[in-house]
Amino acid sequence: MSLKSVAARIFAWHVARKTAKWVREPHRTQGKVFRDLISTAAATQFGRDHKFSEIKNHVDFVARVPIRDYEDLKPYVERSVAGEPDILWPGKPLYFAKTSGTTSGAKYIPITAPSIKYQVEASRDAILHYIHETGNSAFVDRKMIFLQGSPELAEKNGIKLGRLSGISAHYVPDYLQKNRLPSWETNCIEDWETKVNAIVEETQNEDMAVIAGIPSWVQMYFERLQQKTGKKVGELFKNFQLFIYGGVNYEPYRAKFEDLIGRRVDSIELFPASEGFFAYQDSQQEKGLLLLLNSGIFYEFVRADEFFDENPGRLLLKDVELGVNYVMIISTNAGLWAYNLGDTVQFISLAPYRVVVSGRIAHFISAFGEHVIAKEVEQAMQDAVAATDAQVNEFTVAPQITPETGELPYHEWLIEFSRGPSDMEKFQEVLDQSLQRQNSYYFDLIEGKVLQQLRISSIREGGFRDYMKSIGKLGGQNKVQRLYNDRSAADDILRFRAEA
Missing domain, CATH: 3.30.300 (GMP Synthetase; Chain A, domain 3)
Structure with a gap:
């Protein structure tokens, strides 16, 4: 066993111990996050407009800060994009994660120094929890690939902007850099099909152990590998043992993946977004994703079947029930306040709090009143x-x-x-x-x-x-x-x- 592998196990033990501490005190942890967010942002433009200095508890917060989606928050975001400091969070954002999909065009989601720190730590901790539970750390000495957007960033009024995955590429720790694929040049290719073909060329002869990405696009990579080499992915990469994914449910893809790989491999599910990193799979034995309560994000939950009511109830963590479909509302250390992320979750465990992502509040079929999710x-x-x-x-x-x-x-x-x-x-x-x-x-x-x-x-x-x-x-x-x-x-x- 290499020194790096041994060090990974020791580090994993420390991270698991740290996680267990806040897991044992979920409501105290969320209470501290809430107070820290409110006090830190009290002097911002948003904090002054909503009288943060007078907020003492959740009831005060609900009375002063309505639920907003991106369009509602956009006037504040536009001032931040224009370069004004102290609008949603003290100072200026480090980045804007640029995404598409709104009626008015591109969204610019602010990312601050504390929020990117937690994003990076959550990605790391998900892998470390896997190491701690399974004892499997040999993959840290082998090659890893993260299928992601281009890490080349634009700049707007002194603030860098790009896709979240491209921003995250700048935070791969030094001890993993020599293991990481594809090359920087290949990662910067914008055309996806050209990029996948280049990744196949770079990786087909490597000792790949960890592969990460959205399942549908990893599937494309696997298919191109098989077409190029005539081999199953698991035969080509004999030490491939861990698939990391997020963004969509893996289960509909699992049978196809196992056919492409030729065997079953362990997997870790993540729940990241440009707005924050909310949960990850902390156990291979338990279902669901551990909700991250100590990562600068304060959570509220609204029952999905009440969400479009005039004044839907905004529940705290202590109020949620198993199996109910909730819209997740977040307030974050990137300056998003009572923000409707659009995702719906169901709790499958309350000790600890574990969720499954059940869909999007805007994505359902209810043409006849059925509300299929x-x-x-x-x-x-x-x-x-x-x-x-x-x-x-x-x-x-x-x-x-x-x-x-x-x-x-x-x-x-x-x-x-x-x-x-x-x-x-x-x-x-x-x-x-x-x-x-x-x-x-x-x-x-x-x-x-x-x-x-x-x-x-x-x-x-x-x-x-x-x-x-x-x-x-x-x-x-x-x-x-x-x-x-x-x-x-x-x-x-x-x-x-x-x-x-």
């Missing part, structure tokens, strides 16, 4: 794949409200199979029955003959990739949206339908 369709897909011989690359779901023939409306599942099921009727039946079991509203609509059973439209292999390319969102941190409440994307994706 991402977690439900992903579980249904997992059940259908497990019950058949199918393998699925990608999928999305949308309602078909007005079928041309005048028949009952239905949910249309647009699925890209890498291997279609030998019995499509069985696959469809398992899919629909699973969704009915999980969602009583959907069950009632089927039973009441308001909806007919879901239908499947097969997308040709590579079709989702071509669709993402056609809208300028190929690779990087971009993900296929799992659910739509209208036909805004489905009809476009159907251009890539598989031939009958």
